[in-house]
Amino acid sequence: MAVERVKDSFKDTDVNVIELPESSATVALAAQALNTEPDQIAKTLSFLVDDAPILDVMAGEASTDNHKYKATFHKKAKMIPVDQVEDYIGGVCPFAVKPGVKVYLDESLKRHTEVYPAAGSSNSAVRLTIPALEKYSDYTAWVDVTKTA
Template identity: 55%
Template sequence: MSITKVKDYFKSFGVEDKVIELDQSSATVELAAEAIGCDPERIAKTLSFLVDGKGIVVVVAGDAKIDNRKYREEFHEKAKMIPAEEVETIVGHAPGGVCPFAINEDVEVYLDISLKRFSTVYPAAGSGNSAIKLNLMELEKYSNPRKWVDVCKCWIENQ
């Protein structure tokens, strides 16, 4: 089970107790925000894409959407999400629980700047009813991103 894999991953940092197992689904931004009791934009959703035939994940704020122009400028190809039935095989977590922790070794992580306006965010923790509250330094430490990117829209006023 992915949540077990994520807890084991966090055990190596001594923070496995920070993983929150919820009584209700957190598989979407709206459900996660309701279950946790936070604003939807503070849910750090992890989106999975194929770049050069290889899986990547981009962690973005709950109210952000991929901007195709920015994405193409960053990754030099059109945004192509991994088909739902292939996400678990490629990334290591099933849809609804995809997170940047304890993922398959060849999957690169990117963090979007839409997250930088929050002191804490809530990414999933490997299952459709889990999360973990992290500050941005912790998110960066535990997700080990390749880099921060600017590939989203709809989170800045008047955009």
């Protein structure tokens, strides 16, 4: 189970995995369950770039801007089918991912001092500052591939 791998990755830190009694599978559900604004949910989207999986972590109310994405990755955005995410990545959260999976943090996250990324299940999250997200996600780079409504 991915949440157990995430918990294990945080075992020697002061980060606590929050396990919720209700679903946090969508931005709206996560914001409600965590009693925070939807934009503070750090949603993680999975894509294939040249058949290699990547994760893009962005603010909850942001969406992928196809033009910016293509300018950054030199490929059209191609999401990994839901039923294949576990095989490619190990779960859709930016922690404890399979070796070789690159994690990108989107500039939209910088609007906040703290964000809530998922922690390996549809009812878990962690509360992190942006510097802590950088540290624990082992991110590759900051990118600007989103637009806001």
